Amino acid sequence: MKRPSGMARPLRITRALGAVRPRGRPVPPAAPVPGEVLAEAEGLTVRLGAREVLADVGVRVRAGEVLALVGPNGAGKSTLLSVLAADLPPTAGCVRIHGRPASDWSVPELALRRAVLPQSASLSFPFTVGEVVRMGRAPWTSVRPEDDGAAVAGAMAATEVTGLAARPFSALSGGERARVALARVLAQCAPLLLLDEPTAALDLRHQELVLRLCRERALAGDAVVVVLHDLGLAAAHAHRVAVLRAGRVAADGPPREVFTRGLLSRVYEQPVEVFPHPRTGTVVVLPDRAAGPSA
Template identity: 75%
Template sequence: MRTLFGGRRRSLPERPAPGTVLAEARGVRVRLGSRDVLTGIDLTARAGEVLALVGPNGAGKSTLFGALAADLPAGTGSVTIAGRPAGDWTPAELALRRSVLPQAAALSFPFRVEEVVRMGRAPWSGTELEDDDDIAVAEAMATTETAEFADRPFSALSGGERARVALARVLAQRTPLLLLDEPTAALDLRHQELVLRVCRERAAAGDGVVVVLHDLGLAAAYADRVAILHEGRIAADGKPADIFTDELLSRVYRQPVEVFPHPRSGSPVVLPRRAG
């Protein structure tokens, strides 16, 4: 399907089949200053799956996130999005295929909350899907429980409220790949669970979700697959129940931990081992 936008013709993305590779890193190395932040990373994100990136501070999670989003170029290796090298897409084309939630959401002007969420619809301007703008915005705000302050200035919100509005913007964009960098960092317990339930719902609907998390319990409970980063490499990649072990997590985090199955769900529970 072809449509006009800004004087250029763009193809609208098809809905991917379950298991389709939406983003892929192969042999990715990123060097910042004099330090190799990522070294030889191989990773795939697939439709219908929640992939969590975990690891200690400085392990390279956000750098890998930036490379997968095509916001940070790889020094060596390759990143593909929707089957094409990331650099072959224009910014407008990328915005139809992946949406990105950065760690911090800052705006210079006092936009109303609804206006901020509506910014997520900008990539669809001039396409036949522009008619979905109102519905997409309303659904995203309802999902993130932000509709009640739709008319408030974004700058007047608390940190947690801003985080939920930023997520609503990403959801309103309605791309097949969602990339979320620490979306639960500023949230209370209720809204942490809400965000991860939304991730699961998007994956169940056929989207691919890549989410950077510090909370290993959330990753174990909600992710289909987890990649554990350690010193710029992937120490393990697989189902949480398979790779969350006392030995591996204790070594990666340099903190003795114990892992045991949750008595009801069976998902791994990770606790620091404490004296006494």
């Protein structure tokens, strides 16, 4: 299948990345101050059809931290991430990005301020890995294109996909695709990263790699929001966790304070054991298999 003549990339992809530019040049954001709130939701409610997916949710995302969204299936984690990214309008409540209502930003302005990794990535045309990662630079085309090469190379090296640069994206394994998709997000160089289950398709080594990258971006001053199912990864790498249950925030705070046996057993409807790792002191969460399932 050949790429249509004159089409560098599908329009639907470039729109998502902010390559469709309005009149005037978008201005990149200033470097965030440590602790600055880069995204927040207040009184957030989302209804999809007859179902209330989120109800009166409030959350703040600060520069310099990794915030993990955890909770059982259907708790509203991915929906909350989509609303924080301004990809899904709320039914009620307010979402602000970099201090302004999300709806006040144009698509190109948003693309310079937040980068989004969805749960799965698919492409309709046979792009190479290098071309996919370079798509992350689309928001910078009219701003600082001279930085593209270094940003792309750095993102590919960080996610260990440099050796895949010439391969078709469609020929990759699920784990390789996940890392290439993350490289595209990193190449976008936005100060707010919103990642939906970035470790789902990865082996143990690359799960740790991805979460270390999240910590490094936070250490550099960015804000990272990551949806995780693995409570061990969240406890080890997140500065703060928000536990969602049935569309509400059941708890929000540092993992050592939030991850308690009582709370997690109630939220997941499964008895768990919570104890400190004997060497690192990091919270460890395991199913309490001796207790059996919760009534």
